[in-house]
Amino acid sequence: MNHTSSLSLKEKINRLFFLSTPSLDLLLAEAQLISVPKGSLLLKERQTCRSIYFIERGQLRTYYNKNGKDININFYFENNFATNLKSLIEESPSAFYIEAMEHTRLWKFDKEQLLRLYGQSKEIESFGRRLLEKLLVKQEEHSNIFKLYSPKERYHYIAKHYPHLLQRVSLSQLSSYLGISRETISRIRRSSVTSGEWSVMNARW
Amino acid sequence: MNHTSSLSLKEKINRLFFLSTPSLDLLLAEAQLISVPKGSLLLKERQTCRSIYFIERGQLRTYYNKNGKDININFYFENNFATNLKSLIEESPSAFYIEAMEHTRLWKFDKEQLLRLYGQSKEIESFGRRLLEKLLVKQEEHSNIFKLYSPKERYHYIAKHYPHLLQRVSLSQLSSYLGISRETISRIRRSSVTSGEWSVMNARW
DNA sequence: TCACACCTGAGACAAAAAACACAAAAGAAA
DNA sequence: TTTCTTTTGTGTTTTTTGTCTCAGGTGTGA
Numbered sequence: 355m356n357h358t359s360s361l362s363l364k365e366k367i368n369r370l371f372f373l374s375t376p377s378l379d380l381l382l383a384e385a386q387l388i389s390v391p392k393g394s395l396l397l398k399e400r401q402t403c404r405s406i407y408f409i410e411r412g413q414l415r416t417y418y419n420k421n422g423k424d425i426n427i428n429f430y431f432e433n434n435f436a437t438n439l440k441s442l443i444e445e446s447p448s449a450f451y452i453e454a455m456e457h458t459r460l461w462k463f464d465k466e467q468l469l470r471l472y473g474q475s476k477e478i479e480s481f482g483r484r485l486l487e488k489l490l491v492k493q494e495e496h497s498n499i500f501k502l503y504s505p506k507e508r509y510h511y512i513a514k515h516y517p518h519l520l521q522r523v524s525l526s527q528l529s530s531y532l533g534i535s536r537e538t539i540s541r542i543r544r545s546s547v548t549s550g551e552w553s554v555m556n557a558r559w
Numbered sequence: 560m561n562h563t564s565s566l567s568l569k570e571k572i573n574r575l576f577f578l579s580t581p582s583l584d585l586l587l588a589e590a591q592l593i594s595v596p597k598g599s600l601l602l603k604e605r606q607t608c609r610s611i612y613f614i615e616r617g618q619l620r621t622y623y624n625k626n627g628k629d630i631n632i633n634f635y636f637e638n639n640f641a642t643n644l645k646s647l648i649e650e651s652p653s654a655f656y657i658e659a660m661e662h663t664r665l666w667k668f669d670k671e672q673l674l675r676l677y678g679q680s681k682e683i684e685s686f687g688r689r690l691l692e693k694l695l696v697k698q699e700e701h702s703n704i705f706k707l708y709s710p711k712e713r714y715h716y717i718a719k720h721y722p723h724l725l726q727r728v729s730l731s732q733l734s735s736y737l738g739i740s741r742e743t744i745s746r747i748r749r750s751s752v753t754s755g756e757w758s759v760m761n762a763r764w
Numbered sequence: 765t766c767a768c769a770c771c772t773g774a775g776a777c778a779a780a781a782a783a784c785a786c787a788a789a790a791g792a793a794a
Numbered sequence: 795t796t797t798c799t800t801t802t803g804t805g806t807t808t809t810t811t812g813t814c815t816c817a818g819g820t821g822t823g824a
Contacts, residue, residue, distance in 0.1 A: 418707060425706055440699055443692045472688075476681050483677075483688040487648045490695045494645055497702035501630055501738050502623060505781070526801060533706050535782055540803055710811075731771060740812050745773055 363408070363461055366433055371484055377477040384467040389459045397452040403441035405462050409434055412458025413522060417530075418450045426531040428496075429455075429523055435485060455523075505534040509542045568613070568666055571638055576689055582682040589672040594664045602657040608646035610667050614639055617663025618727060622735075623655045631736040633701075634660075634728055640690060660732075710739040714747045 361369075363385065364378055373381065387410070390396065397403050399419060407414070414430040416438065427450060430436035441448040442465055472479040499508050509532060512519055519528065525543075529536040566574075568590065569583055578586065592615070595601065602608050604624060612619070619641050623630040632655060635641035646653040647670055677684040704713050714737060717724055724733065730748075734741040 418703075420707060427703060427706065439692070440696045443696060472685070476684065479681065479684055479688060480677070483684065483691060486688060486691040486695060487644070490691060490698060491645045491648060493695065493698050493702060497698060497705070498623075498632060500702070500705035501632065501735065502625060524801065530706065536802080537783085537804080538781055541781095544803080729771060741772085742774085742813080743811055746811090749773080 363410070367408075370433075371481050373477060373481055377475050377481070380471060380475055381463075381478055381481070384471065385461040385463055387459065388462055390454045390457070392454055392456045392458075394454050395451055396454065397438055397441075397448055397450075399449065399451055400447045401441075402445055403438040403448050403452075404466070405464050406435055406437040406442065406468070407452075408461040408463070409436065410459040410461060412460070413455045414452055414458060414460075415455050415523075415527070416450050416452050424530060426527055429519060429527075429531070431518070431522065435489070439486075439489065500533065505532070505538060506542050508532050509534065509539060510546065513546075568615070572613075575638075576686050578682060578686055582680050582686070585676060585680060586668075586683055586686070589676065590666040590668055592664065593667055595659045595662070597659055597661050597663075599659050600656055601659065602643055602646075602653055602655075604654065604656055605652045606646075607650055608643040608653050608657075609671070610669050611640055611642040611647065611673070612657075613666040613668070614641065615664040615666060617665070618660045619657055619663060619665075620660050620732070621655050621657050629735060631732055634724060634732075634736070636723070636727065640694070644691075644694065705738065710737070710743060711747050713737050714739065714744060 364382055367373065367382070368378060385408070396405075396407065396414070409430055409432050411432055413432075414436050416427040416430075416436070418425040418427065428436075436452065438448045438450065438452065440446065468478075468482065472482055499511055503511055512528075512532065523531075525539055526536050529539050532539070534542075569587055572578065572587070573583060590613070601610075601612065601619065614635055614637050616637055618637075619635040621632040621635075621641070621643065623632065633641075641657065643653045643655065643657065645651065673683075673687065677687055704716055708716055717733075717737065728736075730744055731741050734744050737744070739747075
C-alpha cells in the first residue's frame with residue numbers, strides 16, 4: 355500500500371512542485387480523470403501525442419515495435435508523469451506506443467491547455483519547466499547506465515536503485531528495457547543469489 | 560566553415576529560440592565570453608555545476624572516470640549548449656567532468672542569473688523551458704539507440720545521422736560514447752567498407 | 765631531426781551474451 | 795479443480811564482443 359494513495363491529486367502535485375493554491379486550482383481544473391483497462395493504448399505509433407498523464411493507480415509502459423518485437427523504453431508507476439516528450443514537444447508522429455500494463459486510473463493534461471496556462475500563469479510555466487527538469491535528470495541517468503555498465507552491472511544497478519521495478523515488471527519485460535536477453539537475466543539472477551556477489555555496485559557516479 | 564560563425568550571439572540565440580529584442584538583451588547582458596585552452600576542465604567531478612555554456616567555437620566533452628578510464632557521455636560543438644543538468648538542477652556534486660577538447664571560446668550563463676531573469680521575464684523562463692525541451696529530446700534519442708540497436712547498428716546510426724561526430728571525434732573517444740570497444744568499431748568500419756551493407760539502417764523510429 | 769604521444773588496424777584468443785530448444789513453474793481463466 | 799497461457803530456468807551451440815598484443819601512421823614540439 356502506497357501511503358500517498360489516499361491523498362488528493364492536488365496534494366500530490368503540491369508535494370512534488372510546491373505550487374500556490376490559485377495556480378494549483380487553475381492547473382487541476384483542466385485535468386481529466388480517466389480509467390483504462392489492461393492492454394489499452396494511450397498512444398499508438400505514428401499518432402501525435404497531445405497529452406501528459408499522471409498516474410493515480412496502475413502502471414504504464416512505453417515501447418517500440420522493432421520487427422514485430424516489443425522493445426520497452428520505460429515503465430511508469432503511481433504518482434509519476436508519463437508521455438512521449440518528443441512527439442508532444444515537436445508535434446511529430448510518435449515512434450512508440452504507450453500502453454496500460456494493468457487497469458490504470460490516470461489524470462490527463464492536454465498540451466493545448468497547458469500551453470494556455472503557461473501564458474496565464476508564470477508559476478505554472480515554472481511548474482512545466484521543473485517537471486521537464488525532473489524527467490530530464492531521470493532520462494540522463496538511465497541513458498548513462500548503458501555506457502557505464504555491463505549487462506550484469508546494469509541488472510544489479512536496477513536491483514539496488516529501483517527494486518520496485520523487479521517487483522512489478524516481469525523479467526521478460528525487463529529484458530528489452532535493459533538491453534539484455536531474457537535468458538541472460540535469468541542467469542545473472544541465479545548467480546547473484548547463490549554466490550554472494552554484492553560488492554559489484556559500489557562504484558558511485 | 561560554418562556559415563553561422565560570423566553571426567553574433569544574439570542572432571544565433573534568436574534563430575534557436577525566437578526571443579523578443581528586449582528579452583534577448585536582458586539575457587545576453589549576463590552572458591560572459593570566455594576562452595579556454597585544450598584540456599581545461601570547466602567542471603570537475605564532485606564540483607557543483609553553476610553554469611551553462613554556449614559554444615562559440617571549439618568543442619567540449621563530458622565524461623565519467625570509471626576505474627581510471629574515461630567514459631564519454633557527450634560531445635558538444637559550435638552553437639550548442641552544454642552543462643551538467645543533474646548537478647545544475649539539483650545543486651548536487653557532479654559525477655562527471657566537462658573538458659575542452661580543443662581551444663574553445665564560449666559564452667557562460669550562470670544559473671543564479673538565469674533564475675533571476677526567469678523571475679523578471681516570462682519570455683526568458685519560456686526560453687529556459689524550451690531549451691530544456693531540446694536537450695531532453697536529444698537525450699531521449701541517444702538513450703534509445705542503446706536499447707534499440709546492437710553495437711554494429713549503433714555505429715551505423717551515428718554514421719548516418721551524426722556524420723560530423725565521426726569527422727570530429729576520434730574513434731577511441733567515440734568508443735566509450737557508443738559503449739563499444741575501439742577494436743570492435745574498427746572491425747565494424749572495415750566490414751562496412753568492404754561489403755556493401757548499407758541497408759541496415761532503414762528502420763525508422 | 766628525433767622523440768613522444770596518440771590514433772588506427774589487425775590477429776589470436778578468451779569471455780560474454782545471444783540464439784535455440786525444451787522443460788518446469790507459476791498464474792489466469794474456465 | 796483442470797486447462798490454457800505466460801513466464802522462468804537451464805543446457806548447448808553459435809555469434810558477438812572484449813582483451814591483449816604488436817606494428818604502422820600521423821602530428822607535435824623540442
